[in-house]
Amino acid sequence: MTAPTLASTVHAATTYAPARSRAHGPTAALWHAVELHRPPAEVDGACELTVCGSLARVAVDEQWPTVARDVCPSCVVLTS
Template identity: 55%
Template sequence: MSELVLTLAAAQGRSTGIWHAVELHRSPSEVDGACEVAVCGALARVDLDQAWDGDDEESCEACADLLY
């Protein structure tokens, strides 16, 4: 049986500054700094130096709800 593993990156929305979760389907070198569609559907700029945890005040509640 295979196990599904999600690779998530943190991405910041430009209009609100809220951090979103982005599921990576490409290598990190191809997405660093690029705008991607977040788990919640928002557009956000990927920042590989940030970790997505979903627990702080600046994290998107919709992304956290969809993932956890």
């Protein structure tokens, strides 16, 4: 039996998954990083607190760091 997979990145013994925020007011939707503390099956598309403090929906089919242009600069710094 194999565990569910989630496209994520392990950085310094920490696992991150990408998450997409919603545009809110004058801010644009961005890609954020979510530090995973639970099995991937439990975060399947759920909204999670990102490393920069935003709420965003985890994208189980994507990988962090993402190659998109609209990435949260704080999440990039905090995960590098």
